[in-house]
Amino acid sequence: MRRAALLPILLLPLLAWAAPPAGSVNEDTVRQIAAELRCVVCQNLSVADSPSEMANQMRGIIRERLQAGDTPEQVVAYFVDKYGEWILLSPRPRGFNLLVWVLPFAGIGVGLVAVLLLARRWSRRAASEPVAEAIDAATRERIRREMAELEP
Amino acid sequence: MAARPVWESHAEVGSDASERGLGPRNPPGGGIGRGAKPPSEGIWRWGKWAIPLAVVPLLILLAYGFRTDPRAIPSPLVGRAAAPFSITLFSGGSLSLDELKGKVVVVNFWASWCYPACYEEAPGLERGWRAYRDRGVVVVGVDIQDTEEAARKFMRQFSLTFPNGPDPAGRISVDYGVYGVPETFFIDRSGRIRKKHVGAVTEAVFTGEVERLLKEPS
Numbered sequence: 247m248r249r250a251a252l253l254p255i256l257l258l259p260l261l262a263w264a265a266p267p268a269g270s271v272n273e274d275t276v277r278q279i280a281a282e283l284r285c286v287v288c289q290n291l292s293v294a295d296s297p298s299e300m301a302n303q304m305r306g307i308i309r310e311r312l313q314a315g316d317t318p319e320q321v322v323a324y325f326v327d328k329y330g331e332w333i334l335l336s337p338r339p340r341g342f343n344l345l346v347w348v349l350p351f352a353g354i355g356v357g358l359v360a361v362l363l364l365a366r367r368w369s370r371r372a373a374s375e376p377v378a379e380a381i382d383a384a385t386r387e388r389i390r391r392e393m394a395e396l397e398p
Numbered sequence: 399m400a401a402r403p404v405w406e407s408h409a410e411v412g413s414d415a416s417e418r419g420l421g422p423r424n425p426p427g428g429g430i431g432r433g434a435k436p437p438s439e440g441i442w443r444w445g446k447w448a449i450p451l452a453v454v455p456l457l458i459l460l461a462y463g464f465r466t467d468p469r470a471i472p473s474p475l476v477g478r479a480a481a482p483f484s485i486t487l488f489s490g491g492s493l494s495l496d497e498l499k500g501k502v503v504v505v506n507f508w509a510s511w512c513y514p515a516c517y518e519e520a521p522g523l524e525r526g527w528r529a530y531r532d533r534g535v536v537v538v539g540v541d542i543q544d545t546e547e548a549a550r551k552f553m554r555q556f557s558l559t560f561p562n563g564p565d566p567a568g569r570i571s572v573d574y575g576v577y578g579v580p581e582t583f584f585i586d587r588s589g590r591i592r593k594k595h596v597g598a599v600t601e602a603v604f605t606g607e608v609e610r611l612l613k614e615p616s
Contacts, residue, residue, distance in 0.1 A: 258421035303568030328575040330474040355598045360448075 481573035485563035503585040510548040519598040520556040
């Protein structure tokens with residue numbers, strides 16, 4: 247019973263995020279959107295992190311669009327519409343871009359398999375190597391003799 | 399044994415061991431090598447392919463990456479309808495794109511701090527405007543991220559007479575996907591963006607593009 251009563255309370259922030267009251271814009275939402283966008287006049291900086299005037303204006307536009315009732319997705323879509331996907335700091339996992347998302351994990355996978363195989367092979371060889379055979383009887387006899395000489 | 403090449407001595411030890419039952423964990427034909435190949439040779443066979451396999455795709459990717467110009471960002475706006483805008487002119491009054499329907503419009507984004515490119519193209523733009531203004535061509539200058547004082551000084555320096563105005567909130571710039579100055583958009587008579595030129599626009603580019611758009615039936 248108590249859990250059922252709690253559920254709406256837990257869902258409340260989600261609702262607030264989905265439909266912000268008109269007129270007030272959450273600065274965190276502005277920052278979140280800005281962090282996804284490339285500052286167009288900088289080298290590899292997001293709109294959120296750039297101190298440039300252009301980024302400042304872009305943050306203003308994000309705020310303005312949210313105020314007008316756009317969802318965060320719509321705001322991002324607006325920038326993509328004007329600049330192309332280039333504006334997104336994380337390329338969307340589609341088409342050629344997929345390579346960027348898949349390759350690192352594929353590399354880690356291949357590397358792990360290679361290490362595993364090599365490690366198994368090395369341990370197997372170490373186990374099967376007859377270490378004792380490395381010293382022949384004559385050498386063993388000589389060692390024994392010399393040790394005996396040292397400890398009378 | 400002494401007569402054998404060095405790399406075979408290992409194999410000899412290995413097979414001896416398994417014959418005596420000392421290598422129970424060594425499965426017959428195990429590993430990556432073919433059949434009962436000695437393990438060291440198997441690794442070699444593998445390593446021979448691992449390096450090209452790792453390096454060749456990387457080289458291809460690099461070759462692709464270095465061939466593309468990171469500054470040449472294709473604009474998704476070319477071919478689409480130009481975003482409407484209204485601009486307050488430095489000379490007083492205002493101008494909106496809607497008023498210019500039926501004309502060939504050249505929208506030039508500039509700034510007084512954009513040296514030298516904006517300084518290089520300004521005289522050519524002014525000459526183009528003067529040459530074509532009576533033939534249904536309008537040049538509009540949009541001054542971005544600038545102070546009014548510096549912008550006016552720039553306009554005086556080049557005796558600019560075509561309509562110019564500021565974009566104080568950057569709305570026009572973002573609507574046109576501008577990421578630097580100067581950038582110039584050529585809009586045809588039906589209001590579609592037909593070309594985006596990044597960097598100083600030369601008179602040859604200006605004339606060529608404007609003539610092409612003028613020839614099209616409106």
